[in-house]
Every structure is written in C-alpha cells, then in structure tokens.
Amino acid sequence: MTASETRRYDVVIVGGGHNALVSAAYLARAGRSVAVIERSDAVGGAAVSERPWRGVDARLSRYSYLVSLLPQKIIDDLGLRITLKRRRYSSYTPDPADPARGILIDTQDAEATAASFTRTLGEAGAAEAERFAAFGERIAPLGRAVFPTMTEPLPTADEIRAAVGDDELWDALTTRPLGDLLRRSFESDLVRGIVLTDGLIGTFASSDDPSLAQNRCFLYHVIGGGTGDWDVPVGGMGAVTKELERVALEAGADIYVGVEVMSISPDGDVHTMTDRSEVFHGDLILSGVGRAVLDSLLSAGGSATTGAETPEGAQVKVNMLLSRLPRLRDESVTPEAAFSGTFHVNETMTQVDAAYVAASGGLIPEPLPVEIYCHSLTDPSILGDHLVADGAQTLTMFGLQVPHRLIAGMDPVAAGAKLLAAAQASLESVIAEPLRDCIFRAPDGRLCIEARTTGDLEESLNMVGGDIFHGALSWPWLSAPATTPAERWGVATSHPRVLLCGSSAQRGGAVSGIGGQNAAMAALEILEG
Incomplete structure (x- = not known):
C-alpha cells in the first residue's frame, strides 16, 4: 500500500483497551467493517x-x-468464556x-460478622452491626434499579428515582455529600470509613466534598451486577482481555497494534504512524482513549x-x-480470611479526610489509607504450580488520597519509592512482622514488589x-x-461522527465493557439510520 492510499472501514476505533474490543466485537458481529488501532504492542490497556x-x-x-461492573448481558451477547469468582x-x-x-465481614455468616463488630467496638458493636446490615439493605435498591439500565439508552433521573423508591436516600446520595449520609447512618468512625472508601478509589475527595465526586464513585461501586459484589476474574485481567480479543477477531474485526495515532479529523480520517504514515477512514470514529487525549488528536487534525x-x-x-501471608496482630482472625476480602488499613473516616487535607x-x-487484595x-491459577505448593500469594495494595500533583515532575523511580514506602509503612502498622520478611525474592535476588503510580499510568497507558x-x-x-443516538447512549462528543467508547463515556469507568457496548449500540443506530 502506498502512502497515499487509505484503509476504509465503517468504524475506526482509536485505542485498544477492553472497551474498544467490546465495541469492535459488537459491531463486527453486526456485519460492520471495524478497525481497532492500538499504539502498544498488545491490546487490553489497563486490563x-x-x-x-x-x-x-x-x-x-x-x-x-477486580470485576464488578461487567454485565452478564455483555458476557452472554459476545459468548465470552470467562469465569468470575465471588x-x-x-x-x-x-x-x-x-x-x-x-x-x-463474612458474607456467609451474619452471626460471626456481628460478633466481630462486638469484639472490635465493645458494647456498641451489636447495634453498629445492625446499622451496617440495615444500611446494606437500604442501598440494595440502587443496584437493582440502576445496573440493568447501564446497557440501555440513558434513563431520566426521575425514572431512576422512582425505581429506587426511597426519596430520602436518593436526595442524600445525589444532592448532599456522602459524609452526611454516613454520619447519620453509623456511630463508629471505623465503620463510616469502611463504607466511605467505596467512594474514593481513584477519586480525590473528602467525605464532605461539595462536588459530590465521592458520591458518584460510591454509586458505581455499589451497583455492580445489581448487588455491588466485586469478583475475581479467573486467570487474571489478562484472561478477560484475551477473550474479548478472541471474539472481536472471530467476528471479523481488524486489530492493528504498534500503530500510533497522530491526528483525528471529524470527517473520519485517522492519521497514523509506524514506519510510515497511513490513513484509516471510518464513517464513524470511536474513541477508546481519554477525552484529554482525544482533544489533542483532534487539535492535531486542525479541529x-x-x-x-x-x-x-x-x-x-x-x-x-x-x-507467605504476614501474621496479624489480631490473633482472632486468620491471615487467609483477612486478606481474602478487602483489607482496609488506616481508613477510618477521620483518617481518610485527614489524608485528603494533607495531600x-x-x-x-501519613498514615496513607490503603486497601489490600489477595x-x-x-484464584491460585495465576501462580505457577510450584509457587502454589510453597504457599506463595500475590498481594495488591491500593493507596488512596495521592493525587497526581504530588508526584508530577518528580523522577518516576523516586516517586514510586516514596509512595511504596508510605504504603508499606501503613500496612506494617497493623501486621505482626515486617512485610519485607514475607516478600518473595526473584532468582536474581530482587524483592518481588513494585509501585505503579499515576505517573506510570500516564507514561505506559497514555492516561x-x-x-x-x-x-x-x-x-x-x-x-x-x-x-441523538449518541446522546441517548451517553457517548456523544461535539462532533457527530466521533463517539466515546471508553472510560470517558458517560457510563464508563472500571473494567465493565459498558462504554464499549453503548458506543456500539449508538453507532449501529447512526449507521443504520
């Protein structure tokens, strides 16, 4: 192909993350020609x-x-062979x-959970356990009302409010900071923090932030699957991506990796560069990259x-x-039980809000609020047989309230080292031995531990x-x-032929495929209209 030739498709998707693959699979299965263009050497993005x-x-x-927001509808529609474990x-x-x-908190033993509240909070624990259970029952209608709509055209706020059936809860969640609801629902600072952190993953806010950013993040965390449960993908996130890539390719989508997009024009031209410049033209362009990246590409195209x-x-x-898992200071709980769910460290509401002020x-x-997953x-399948036999375990620590501004301009290695030290110190405040004594050593003698900062995400994933x-x-x-169809599905931009299909879409965020599915539905309406 010469430099002047153009590859023509019904739809060109910029970026090859999991949402882009979902869009590609839906569109190709509907008989549309689709190209996915990914700058990395492999698709999947963060998944x-x-x-x-x-x-x-x-x-x-x-x-x-973890996976919470990936709807069963997408799994069934695309025939994904994935297993999610509760x-x-x-x-x-x-x-x-x-x-x-x-x-x-034991989801299979309410009495043991209540006993744990009492053991920790004393005489007030029994009543707080009842309040915690009642709060869970109260917010359950949010998942039942909202989640089924995530793969449909956007409902109105009034429709969702009516479906929830609790006007007081609706107003508390959508008009007032989350901290107010938590203070009215619980007496314990510790329990308030357990609930609050669902509103702060990847979100820089306090419990009383007037922007309600924490409220929106909280909503997404408690509606997944209609229940709010967060599941482990067997085989890791890579297994999810491999399945999405498989179904997209089998449906007939073309996937180009190692191809850098240089500019986008709203008339459908996507200019790329590998060892030479090439142009992909689509009747529609779907953007799987963030809005800020899309803007730079549109600007480069003169738009x-x-x-x-x-x-x-x-x-x-x-x-x-x-x-091996570290020993706990709390001898009433086994490390296997403590680390198999979400392990909250230094995450009382007071501590989380103080961390926001410090940042x-x-x-x-200091201390850094962290939560941990094993x-x-x-899913031991992510480890080799010899590691499983020897009792090795993976551990992930997710530190909150560390906005990008704290490390912007810093040397990446130094930034990672500082945040790693803060996270490690926080964990060591609640375990009975130094974390270093438990970390596995690679054959070259290195400790098997790494920090992935916001700077790493910006550099490696263009976030x-x-x-x-x-x-x-x-x-x-x-x-x-x-x-318009794009507005109804929450994927519109200011350019009619450019749609959002990634986390920038109105219902994007997390590993869900929802942004990709909604963009595909809007695109089919436009192409068939």
Missing part, C-alpha cells in the same frame, strides 16, 4: 496480566484488579487504635476539541508476591494525569433531553 519479575511464574493484573469475605478492617482487634478538563488520578497501586497541602498522607487466595476513569465520573442518567 492486562503481566509477569513483572523475571524468572517468577506469577501473572499479575498489574493495573486493574469472595466469601467482604472485608477485614483492623482498628488503627488497637490493631489486635478488627471487623471481619475544535471537545473541551475536556485536565484529569487527575489519585491512587498508587503496589503489586507484590509473598512467600491538598502537597504532602503524602487474588491468589480466590493523562494517571486518571483511571479518564476524567470525572458522571451520574448514569440523563441530565438534559437527548436528541
């Missing part, structure tokens, strides 16, 4: 598994971690004031941008392989500001009347 340490047979989900224990939260006691704000992530992810002032919070307890959501999350309902 990939890698072996970070040479000579160590451990496949880690290096960036993303975790028995929802969470374990040691008391920062006395780490020898902590709350273990008006979408007016996206500069996003900012607010997390650090620490991946490690342990030779707003330019300081790395995927291999639920501006390291924002895992590609910008602020939106309420998953209409805020104004929709007049």
Whole structure:
C-alpha cells in the first residue's frame, strides 16, 4: 500500500483497551467493517496480566484488579468464556487504635460478622452491626434499579428515582455529600470509613466534598451486577482481555497494534504512524482513549476539541508476591480470611479526610489509607504450580488520597519509592512482622514488589494525569433531553461522527465493557439510520 492510499472501514476505533474490543466485537458481529488501532504492542490497556519479575511464574493484573461492573448481558451477547469468582469475605478492617482487634465481614455468616463488630467496638458493636446490615439493605435498591439500565439508552433521573423508591436516600446520595449520609447512618468512625472508601478509589475527595465526586464513585461501586459484589476474574485481567480479543477477531474485526495515532479529523480520517504514515477512514470514529487525549488528536487534525478538563488520578497501586501471608496482630482472625476480602488499613473516616487535607497541602498522607487484595487466595491459577505448593500469594495494595500533583515532575523511580514506602509503612502498622520478611525474592535476588503510580499510568497507558476513569465520573442518567443516538447512549462528543467508547463515556469507568457496548449500540443506530 502506498502512502497515499487509505484503509476504509465503517468504524475506526482509536485505542485498544477492553472497551474498544467490546465495541469492535459488537459491531463486527453486526456485519460492520471495524478497525481497532492500538499504539502498544498488545491490546487490553489497563486490563492486562503481566509477569513483572523475571524468572517468577506469577501473572499479575498489574493495573486493574477486580470485576464488578461487567454485565452478564455483555458476557452472554459476545459468548465470552470467562469465569468470575465471588469472595466469601467482604472485608477485614483492623482498628488503627488497637490493631489486635478488627471487623471481619463474612458474607456467609451474619452471626460471626456481628460478633466481630462486638469484639472490635465493645458494647456498641451489636447495634453498629445492625446499622451496617440495615444500611446494606437500604442501598440494595440502587443496584437493582440502576445496573440493568447501564446497557440501555440513558434513563431520566426521575425514572431512576422512582425505581429506587426511597426519596430520602436518593436526595442524600445525589444532592448532599456522602459524609452526611454516613454520619447519620453509623456511630463508629471505623465503620463510616469502611463504607466511605467505596467512594474514593481513584477519586480525590473528602467525605464532605461539595462536588459530590465521592458520591458518584460510591454509586458505581455499589451497583455492580445489581448487588455491588466485586469478583475475581479467573486467570487474571489478562484472561478477560484475551477473550474479548478472541471474539472481536472471530467476528471479523481488524486489530492493528504498534500503530500510533497522530491526528483525528471529524470527517473520519485517522492519521497514523509506524514506519510510515497511513490513513484509516471510518464513517464513524470511536474513541477508546481519554477525552484529554482525544482533544489533542483532534487539535492535531486542525479541529475544535471537545473541551475536556485536565484529569487527575489519585491512587498508587503496589503489586507484590509473598512467600507467605504476614501474621496479624489480631490473633482472632486468620491471615487467609483477612486478606481474602478487602483489607482496609488506616481508613477510618477521620483518617481518610485527614489524608485528603494533607495531600491538598502537597504532602503524602501519613498514615496513607490503603486497601489490600489477595487474588491468589480466590484464584491460585495465576501462580505457577510450584509457587502454589510453597504457599506463595500475590498481594495488591491500593493507596488512596495521592493525587497526581504530588508526584508530577518528580523522577518516576523516586516517586514510586516514596509512595511504596508510605504504603508499606501503613500496612506494617497493623501486621505482626515486617512485610519485607514475607516478600518473595526473584532468582536474581530482587524483592518481588513494585509501585505503579499515576505517573506510570500516564507514561505506559497514555492516561493523562494517571486518571483511571479518564476524567470525572458522571451520574448514569440523563441530565438534559437527548436528541441523538449518541446522546441517548451517553457517548456523544461535539462532533457527530466521533463517539466515546471508553472510560470517558458517560457510563464508563472500571473494567465493565459498558462504554464499549453503548458506543456500539449508538453507532449501529447512526449507521443504520
């Protein structure tokens, strides 16, 4: 093909993350010609598994971690052969004031959960356990009302409000900061923090932030699957991506990797560069990259941008392989139980809000609020047989309230080292031995531990500001009347032939495929109309 030739498709998708693959599969299965263009050497974006340490047979989900929002409808529609495992224990939260006691929430044993509240909170624990259970029952209608709409045209706010059937809860969640609801629902600072952190993954906010960013993040965390449960993908995130790639290719989509997009024009031309410049033309362009990246590509093409704000992530992810789980100061709970759910460390509401204040002032919070996941307890298939036999486990620490501004301009290695030290110190405040004593060593003698900062995400995945959501999350309902298919499906930009299919879509964010499915549905309406 000469430089002047153009590859023509019905749809050209820029970016090869999991949402782009979902769009490609739906569109190709509908008989449309589709090209996916990915700058990396492999598709998947943040939903990939890698072996970070040479000579160590451990496949880690290096960036993303659990699956909650991937609808069964998408799995069934595309014929995805994936298995998601439910975790028995929802969470374990040691008391920062006395780490020898902590709350273990057992989804299969309400009495044991209540006893854990009493053991940790004393006489007030029984009543707080009842309040916690009542809160879970109260917010359950949110999942039942909202989640089924995520793969349909956007409902109106009034439709969702009526479906929830609790006007007081609706107003508390959509008009007032989350902290107000939590203070009215619980007496314990520790329990308030357990609930609050669902509103802060990747989101820099306090409990009383007037922007309600924490409320929107909280909503997405509690509606997944209609129940709010977070599941472990068997085989790691890479297994999810491999399945999406398989179904897209089998449906007839063309996937180009190692191809850099240089510019986009709203008339459908996508200019790329490998060893030479090439042009892909689509009747429609779907953007799987963040709005900020899309704007730069539109600007490079001489077009008006979408007016996206500069996003900012607010997390650090620490991946490690342990030779064994660390001993706990709380001898009433086994490490296997504590780490098999979400392990909350230094995440009382007071601590989380204090961390926000510290980070707003330019300081790395001390202690750093972190939560921890051990995927291999639920899915040992990500480890080689010899590691499983020896009792090795993966561990992921997710640090909150660390906005990108704290490390912007820093040497990446130094930034990672500082945040890693803060996360490690936080964990060591609640375990009974130094974490270093438990970390597995690779054949070359290196400790199997790494920190992935917002800077790493920006550099390796082109996520501006390291924002895992590609910008602020939106309420998953209409805020104004929709007049076009793109608006009805929440994937519109200011250019009619350019649609959002990634986390920047109105119902994007997390490993869900929802943005990809919705963009495909809008695209089919446009192409068939």
